[in-house]
Amino acid sequence: METTGIIKKVDEPSDWVHQLVVVMKKNGSLRICLDPRNLNKAIKRPHHPFPTFDEISALLSGAKFFCKLDAQSGFWMLRLDEPSSKLCTFQTAWGRYSFLRLPFGLNSSSEIFHSIIARTFQGISNVCSFQDDILVWG
Structure with a gap:
């Protein structure tokens, strides 16, 4: 993760130092997440509504062709500013x-990511996003 620019080694003192947790994904692979429970209590989450199943189903009515794109590791495509990066410091051996980059584990990560994906595809017909999946139909 360091060689790909997702994390950087730090030596200076930090007000926030978190542990990492490993979470198993549905497909059985592992995901490394920040465990920022105390930080999450202080974060003011942005409001970005996710589409409901009923809303997505209504959009797909009459469609014959479907394509689901997975924005794999999409959170890591979003760069953190310096103050946010310092808040996302963690300890390892x-x-x-x-x-x-935006880590898994922050309570606002999903809203931040989804709002950027929604803005990216805004105004384009037959495209809808939910979490890290992008659905295209025709």
Whole structure:
């Protein structure tokens, strides 16, 4: 993750230092997540409504062709600013690191990611996003 620019090693003191947790995905692979329980209590979550199943079903009415795109590791495509990066510092056996990209585990990560995906496809017909999936139909 360090070589791909997702995290960086830090030596300076930090007000926030979190642990990492490993979560199993539905497909059985593992996902590394920040465990920022205390930070999550202080975060003011942005409001970005997710479409409901009924809303998505109504959009798909009459469609014959479907394509589901998975924005795999999409959170890591979103760069954090310096103050946010410092808030996302974590401890490992190999030292202290900070996330440079949006980590899994923040309570606002889903809303931030989904709002950017929704803006990206705004105004384009037959495209809808939900979480990290993008649905295209015709």
